[in-house]
Amino acid sequence: MIMKNHNSTIRKQSININRSVLADAGFDMLNRGVSKRIKNITTSAIKEMMRLSQNYPDAVSLAQGTPSFLTPKYIVKRIHLELNNNPDIGKYAPLTGLAQLKREIAKRLKKKRGIKADPKTEICVTVGAMQAVASAIMAITNPGDEIILFSPCFPSHIAQINLTQGKPIFALLDESNKWALDIDEFKSKISSKTKAVIICNPSNPTGTVFREEDLRAIAKLAQKHDFWLITDEPYDFLVYDNLRFFSISQIPEIKERLIACFSFSKEYAMSGYRIGWVYAQAGMINQMLKIHDAFTISAATVSQYAALAALQGSQQQIKYFVREFAKRRDLICRRLDQLPDFFSYHKPQGAYYIFPKIKIDIDDFDLAIRLLKEAKVAVVPGSSFGPNGKGHLRFCFAQSQEDINKAFDRITKHFQ
């Protein structure tokens, strides 16, 4: 069934939404004996650019969203302590996570969102928000079901939907209005096959903080048309200019149709610990556990203690992170302002991404690859974020000011 033909690898794959940077670069991609679903997706262009940039050791990366900060000391101290004293630190954690961690998460959920969750039945600790969202989508989606994404959207959400043979439907954010939600556009994308909408707020890649009134309109439509609301909000702590953050999960009426996914990666500079969590009604958590079990069993125990320490600590570092990210945002905007013939942009209101429009006549994939090869700067082509991402680039500004300056010195020189 799989490899009668010895020419079993192909060099290029033509893919509807996502062009594969790696396939373009000549990475082997087996094409015979693999599933149709896998041929229809790519690795996220973010990771593809990271992987390709390994060929350029002196490249500066503004591609992957990794905070430059060290994990706060009080968290690392706790890991040392557990390694020394806890005989269970090297053993499987319970399937849904450590009981004490889930209790702290429930407290946090109450404080942050006003949600009263039962830590025993309504919370599961996951391998990052990524695994939470992937499990949610797999738990609800039948082949042909439609899941609405706000485009430009996080590329992994597209892949996660395609892996279940669901269909990603793109509701376009309004670039002319600072990439805001467009409720009429959203309405026009709802059909009898709509199974869910995924909300990533603040938006990755545009940095938009969605308006409460728009989110309330979406919640009403979810109730009217009976679909799930999946939230993926790793940047909920990171809004600028004293803007108020409102999460759709704060609306009590949608509790029964909510699957809320959270991450420790950004707020606590813990991306490497691969730890997050999901909140949903007990009957849904029990369904998602089947996928959780079959893919990961549980999140690493050491990471769960790190997360426990994170929630129990002072939280002072978060204010520091937000202040620093705000400086980096201002810096990257200044640097883009110096390239007015090449880029136009909306200033991000949250998260640490900016999504400028390319003003010169070049494909965004080609420009991203050229910047990597010639200027040694890794950024992400906009097309990989959905249909209206075309003609844009995503820059991450989670890196140090020094790295941001170095990257833009190189880009500026390249354009000269």
Added chain:
Amino acid sequence: MIMKNHNSTIRKQSININRSVLADAGFDMLNRGVSKRIKNITTSAIKEMMRLSQNYPDAVSLAQGTPSFLTPKYIVKRIHLELNNNPDIGKYAPLTGLAQLKREIAKRLKKKRGIKADPKTEICVTVGAMQAVASAIMAITNPGDEIILFSPCFPSHIAQINLTQGKPIFALLDESNKWALDIDEFKSKISSKTKAVIICNPSNPTGTVFREEDLRAIAKLAQKHDFWLITDEPYDFLVYDNLRFFSISQIPEIKERLIACFSFSKEYAMSGYRIGWVYAQAGMINQMLKIHDAFTISAATVSQYAALAALQGSQQQIKYFVREFAKRRDLICRRLDQLPDFFSYHKPQGAYYIFPKIKIDIDDFDLAIRLLKEAKVAVVPGSSFGPNGKGHLRFCFAQSQEDINKAFDRITKHFQ
């Protein structure tokens, strides 16, 4: 689409192969608005029994396969060191894993299996062997494709296949011949839809170490009928009585159809670190990365350094583990010998599971639940391991001799 009916939870689910202990016990299981695939599987009965046993705080567990040993000191020492000195320890690892870890893995693969792997392109570090196998199955399986499992088999493999809408096909191991492979039986299960066979050697749950000649016969059939060979061999270090272990992956002719999954959990008492790896040809690794990325991004960085330390260390603890597990095997056999009216069994040749037949007239699910509720001992019902698992129980003997004795004192008392 999802919850027009407010009676959206059900208390029982009738499932073809797997009965759900949790559903039986009254755990909420949402039934509306969820995907068909999720309704067709359960959480592994191993985890279900673990979860149910949380209701009995003084229960002794011989259910989940967690080694009782502490992670070796040289590994923990390295983690402390990295936490103190490595600025990248809290940050995302590269998608396919740390370069130095993959180099050590390639060395190990050469030494252990005689396989010459390119660490840059043919190895990916995963969240345990579990994620490796799940990603492999998802990367190859179209709906309706058949994947052959040797029954009794590891329950999560059944779930992993069903999640992709593939069809698990059970080739029965021969209980009358110490649960050996039966090649005629296997041949009879091959069809034009056969996409792969999964080989778990030494076998979980039977403890069989498969014979080289049988494995060579399977390899020939894979070449003739053109299907994938997926190996899941976390117990490859653990064989008793100086038996020689042979892995099908050692046969060079099947290199192009091999996806070999490995775990650090058992050999290094590192189950809580959730770390394993997969070896396959580059074009297949690149396909599997799409799933790896969409579900987990990467294994925890701290766990990757722990794994690196594990491979670089003396390996002395492995001999100690094997000696101790051998004593526990002898102990559990002696204890079962004292219950000749209730159980008969084949002495395990490898791994740390024993799969005795129940000689009294009671359903294995009912007996497992009764032993938990009344004797406070958690074991796993045999039916969850495939069709010919019915009428058996799986006991794990990775626990201390004290725990094994305590469990059997209780079981013996219960039967009196």
